[in-house]
Amino acid sequence: MKMNLRASVLLLLLAVVFAVKGQNFEQTTHGIKAVVDDVKVEIAYYSPKVVRIIKSPANRTFTKESLSVIASPQNLNLVVDQVKQVLRVKSKQMQVQLDLETGQLSFADAKGQPLLQEQAGGAGFVPFKDVEEETFRVKQSFVLDKEEAIYGLGLMQDGKMSQRHQTKYLIQGNVEDVVPFIQSHKGYGLFWDNYSPTTFADSEAATSFESEVGDGIDYYFMYGGNADGVVACMRELTGQVPMFPLWTYGFWQSRERYKSQHELLGVVKKYRDLQVPLDGIIQDWQYWGSNYLWNAMEFLNPEFPNPQKMVDDAHNLNAHMIISIWSSFGPHTKQYRELEKIDALMDFTTWPQSGIQKWPPNMDYPSGVRVYDAYNPEARDIYWKHLKEGLWSLGIDGWWMDSTEPDHLEIQPEDYDNPTYMGSFRKVRNAYPLMTVGGVYKNQRELDSDKRVFILTRSAFAGQQRYGANTWTGDVVASWENYKKQISAGLNFSLTGIPHWNTDIGGFFLWEFRDPLNNPDYRELQVRWMQFGAFTPMMRSHGEGFPREIYQFGEKGEPIYDALEKAIRLRYSLLPYIYSTSWEVSARQSTMTRALVMDFAHDTKALDINDQFMFGKSILVCPVTEGMYTVDGKADFSMVKSRQLYLPEAAGWYDFWTGERMEGGQTISREAPIDLIPLYVKAGAILPLGPDVQYAAEKPWDHLELKVFAGDDGSFVLYEDEGDNYNYEEGAFSEIPISWNDGAKKLTIGARRGTFEGMLSERKFTITLSDGSSKTVDYKGKKVVVKL
Known part of the structure; x- marks a missing residue:
């Protein structure tokens, strides 16, 4: 005891x-x-x-x-x-x-x-x-x-x-x-x-x-168990993705820079005259005038005498317009004076360095431009107040927020000692784009729910997907090597949970090409970059020094021009697929441009491929990333060249262009003429294709083609809403579930779920199999079963 x-x-x-x-x-x-x-x-x-x-x-x-x-x-x-x-x-x-x-x-x-x-x-x-x-x-x-x-x-x-x-x-x-x-x-x-x-x-x-x-x-x-699951976790943690307007998924043209409102409108009119689809035009910097008025958010440049008419004329041509705004202000602007009073301007070298608009900078006349403290909520409100008064009031459709990293030149260690509202600049440095982009998004959302926020930005940080922003890959130098790098750059970016990104199609700087618009190697690069751009969340051609509009590269009937136009038209035909995929991103935490690990994590050969990706869950995109048709400084299209690509392990793949079926898990060689980007569609996929249009909303989707790729069961949800407001958040949208039973060879177009103002009460679907056979059916919102 x-x-x-x-x-x-x-x-x-x-x-x-x-x-x-x-x-x-x-x-x-x-x-x-x-x-x-x-x-x-x-x-x-x-x-x-x-x-x-x-x-x-x-x-x-x-x-x-x-x-x-x-x-x-x-x-x-x-x-x-x-x-x-x-x-x-x-x-x-x-x-x-x-x-x-x-x-x-x-x-x-x-x-x-x-x-x-x-x-x-x-x-x-x-x-x-x-x-x-x-x-x-x-x-x-x-x-x-x-x-x-x-x-x-x-x-x-x-x-x-x-x-x-x-x-x-x-x-x-x-x-x-x-x-x-x-x-x-x-996972x-x-x-x-x-x-x-x-x-x-x-x-x-x-x-x-x-x-x-x-x-x-x-x-x-x-x-998350897999890549989609991890992305879903990250978005649940840092914010979900709002829907972008339908028009943002069309083709965009910009230039550094349009020097007058006449020049800008002339570009839109030229596209309309050529009947090449276009949804957006972008005005870059210096519409405000001198560098001392940097980012004044007003049309003070005399070459823009009637900005309201310019915006209205662009809208009357069925084009949307966004405009460049920056994270810094010149000393003669109203914003600068207000921000200085609350000690919300930082002190380090930024762009532009000189007040004189010539290169190189003349430092006898320093610009005095300073970056604003975006960590300060009062400063963000001042930023929006002037943006609203100077540009929003004109009906501008969105914001090109440049230098949101922000530009930091001639970096000195003491620069990071700059005090901000949230501590030293060093402490909060990388979150700058999140704060400045978030300020614009939040203020616009509070003001207006009838127009979705659309922001094109040069920088991003974790959580920025919640702010209606599409990030571009910066001022890249045009080369075949740099073009290829944009693919893995965008895919890794998407894998952080931020799905919307794009690149300057054709590259921003053309330093490596002599007489680029007439240089066969660069013209070939422009085509391949345009083809790739058709499969990114925003398709936007842009660049410095030399204009990049399609008509700068020839005329209809010429190989380069025709290839560029074909890529743009391909983009528009896929708009029902793209917009529905966008809904999957917003509603179900999906990703639009998908690294192969997202769908083929079991296939070790696919895990480190840096020049192929899935666009949505159906289309395998294999951009051509090397020059093929420039020989001894001349274009030579007499022989068709090929590229090697890998078809990941799957039930089967169909060549998008020919309908040929191939097995997955193999490396193949695919011919790649100048006007063709190799594309493959997964067996079981259902692709909705839209009408031939000049801009995204030109025609209703009252007769869509449904391309069915047999060989496996599959499904797709066709999504529609009012296109450019936030009513979808209150349930104003429709979904049409479509499924393919491969064994029974039956396509079921399910009963429509939901409703919204302006919704089509009936439509036609033409169902096309990969062997070319087709049937057209009427659809009035009730379930339809089609035997093929």
Whole structure:
């Protein structure tokens, strides 16, 4: 009896000692908190699939309201248990393990299959004085599988698909937009929630994020099961994607720059005269006049004497117009004076450097242009007030927000000491585009729900998908090499959860081509870039120095001109498919331009392909990325050349142009004449094709072709709404489910769901099989079954 009592006391004492040494934790509503080796660790579940990890020195208090994350942690039925020194916190979808002796965290799925683990001792806090604030340089290292493929980091110009085995300095720039987020082909993602310049490094030893400023380590781990699931997690965390107007998916023409309203309207009229489809025209900078009036958001240039008439005339030609606005202001603008009064202008060198509009800059006459503090809510409101008064009031359709990274020239270390509303510029540097773009979106949404916000921006950060913005890849130099890099850049950007992006078709600078508009090599590059652009979320031709309108490259009947026109018309024929895919992005967290890992993660040969992608879930796009038809400085189309491409493992593929069926899992050679981009459609796919139009909304979709690609079961949902307002958020839209039963050779056009003002009550569908056979049926909103 005494021995049993003594043994019980001893065991109790041992348990207390172990608790003090290794079990210093508490369970919370959303997970646990613990202290290990003087480091506070918090595990907080935001959903069954998303968990936040916070670490800070035990003697410091770390609280942060995220700029990117808008979700809140959920109250879940978590299971917390412990085996020896390992504490496990488990949701229905995944589990996190914390080693209470080492502080090492590891992540696994619900069944315990390993996904990712921190490197032992991989958390780092190096004291750092940020201006007057005592803070840290923070780092966390992880261990990845040797053959694991990872994607993301933003819009990178490195030509890589998988982002393994490299070191990248993540800081916003003209041609690189950084998002400190990666996702693995294993089906998980990791968002490093820090806004200071950050180094991402991956080697055989470890994979790490290291940021220059941080009061603590703050990251989110998410398990989606596949790439779509990870993107869905990221959007649930940082915001969903609003619908873009239908007209934004047509063809856009711009130039650096149209120098008068007469010139701009002349371009629209020329496209209409040529009967080449066009939906948008863009006015670039200097419509405000001198550089001292930089970004005045008014037409002060005398070459634009009647801006209201210009906008009205463009609208009367059934074209939409967006206009360039910047993140900086000249010293003679009203905005500058107001922002200066509230101390909301930053002090570092930006563009333009000289007040004289000549190259090179004449620094005897400095411009005095300064970047505004977009972190300041009052400054964002001042920005919008002048935008509304000067341009919105004219009926401008959208905003080209240039230099949203922002432009930072002749960088000095002390530049990052600039105070902002939220701390030093160093501390919040990379979130600048999120703040300035978000300010315009929020203010316009509060003002008007009848017109969807559309923003074209040069930079982006995590969460920006919620702000109606399409990011372009910056002022890239035209070359075959740089053109190819745009493919992997956009795909990795999409894999961070931000789906809308585009490039300057043809490249911005033409430094590598002599007499480019007459240079056969450049003309061929323009065609191939245009063909690729037809399969990006925005199709926009733009460039500096030499105009890029289609008629600058010849006339109808000539190979280059005809190839350019064919690419534009192909884009318009796909508008029902594109707009429905856009709805999948907004309503079901899908992605429009899809890296092959999104649909073929099981196919190891597809994981690192950087020059092919899926457009929606049906079309495999294989851009031609090398010159083929320029020989000895002359165009030679006498022989058709080919490109090698890979058909991923699937039930089968159809050549979009010929209907030939091929098996997946093989590399093939496809002829690529100058007017053709190799395209393949998955067996089971249903493609709705629209009418021949001059602009997106010219004709109703009252007679669509449904191309059915047999060989597997498939489905598609045709989406329609009013085209350019937010009524869809209140349920004003329709969906027509369409399914193909391959065994029975039956196409079912299901009953229409939903309604909206102006909806077609009846229409025709012509159903075409890949063998050329077809049937036309009437559809009045009720289920129709067609045997083929």
